[in-house]
Amino acid sequence: MRTIAIDAMGGENAPKAIVDAVLKVKPELPETKMVLFGDEAKIKALIPAEQLDDQLAIVNTTEVIADEDEPVKAIRSKKDSSMVVAANYVKQGKADALLSLGNTGALLASGIFIIGRIKGIARPGLMPTLPASSYNNEFNIIDVGANAKSKAEYILQWAKMGTFYAEKVRGIKNPRVALLNNGAESDKGDDLHQEVYQLLAEGSLNFIGNIEGNELMTGKADVVATDGFSGNVALKSIEGMSSVLLHSLKDSLLNNGLFTKLGALMIKGGINEMRQKYDTARHGGAVLLGVNAPVVKTHGRSGARAIYYTLKQVDKILKENLISDFKNEFGK
Known part of the structure; x- marks a missing residue:
């Protein structure tokens, strides 16, 4: 047992x-x-x-x-x-x-x-599973705060661990790996992120390049590697925005008159589907890998x-x- x-x-x-x-x-x-x-x-x-x-x-x-x-x-x-x-x-x-x-x-x-x-x-990394809008409807991001300071070799190892988790637990074959950065081009970011980019590009993972913050929830990548500081900011932003949007949608539909309420009843199924899709609770907790x-x-x-x-x-x-x-x- x-x-x-x-x-x-x-x-x-x-x-x-x-x-x-x-x-x-x-x-x-x-x-x-x-x-x-x-x-x-x-x-x-x-x-x-x-x-x-x-x-x-x-x-x-x-x-x-x-x-x-x-x-x-x-x-x-x-x-x-x-x-x-x-x-x-x-x-x-x-x-x-x-x-x-x-x-x-x-x-x-x-x-x-x-x-x-x-x-x-070298350094364990903290990794949650978060909702995405397409493909597998979720993605992993590592590290989200176990390490305030990072080295290139740490982030490379986190990408490998995240890939291993995605394969074993989520059942994804050859997960797509991206590096969280401030631009899509290979020369974007500071020295640390440029070094990590080269390590990932030369390695054996299915590396698809950089990913920007506005693309995280699009389903572009199955695993996102990042330094712990940036990852923690990204995680809190996603959690906060998901909560704000869902509550704002509910308030708008229920507190704006009879016709709005009737319209809400007509699209109730679609609203519930969207709420479930972006409900971070359904994806479990963050794993210290x-x-x-x-x-x-x-x-x-x-x-x-x-x-x-x-x-x-x-x-x-x-x-x-x-x-x-x-x-x-x-x-x-």
Whole structure:
């Protein structure tokens, strides 16, 4: 049985949203055990007694890493926090993957310093799956913030890891790889991006060239490689714009008179289809690639629905033996 260690105290809606998601996904993943780490009394109060079985367990912890805590200091000082105890379960082989909605920096530090890097990986990279308007209807972008400073060889390795993930987990043959840059031409960007462009162009990946920010969601590329700073800005921009557009559309259709409301009813199916297409929650969480077990981060404001999809994503990563294959591919 696969086991997912879940930080039940991380995020704005913890532990209720996390428990609700676990209870919803549990019957769909009969071969997966989920262990919730956190305040046992609070968690247990949300779970019907009959649901606590071989597939669902609670490990009591007494501390929580807050969003404002300094990441490395927090994982060293809060040894009995839900996140750190969960990470140690993974390190000790008691669990196969770690999921948290908590402090991003602390989760990355837990992945790197507790669970550990795969030998041969220079710097792990954080990679979400985001919606796109055409082709496969989604794309991966790496790194989106695990590394504030980047080197050309790091970005090249992130492109390779992203490609490997797209092939194994998303089932894409020969994924198209692009480099996020401020222009399409090969000589665009600073020295770092020009160097990365040459490495990608000379390598064995299906490199299609540079991609600009306005093309990210068009489906032009399956994997987008970028430095951590630019990737984080791009990710927050996409998440923010998607939320603003969907809410603005809803307000416009429901608050502008009877005829507008009638028109909205006529196109309800198309609106729902568009909303689902650009709903970032359906694409799961961001995966820290390059560590010895799947470490997945879901947005701190996530509700049960987003956590539900992320649990299914983690289970699929485990089913595909991604980490074992990563070690064979990169751990040389």
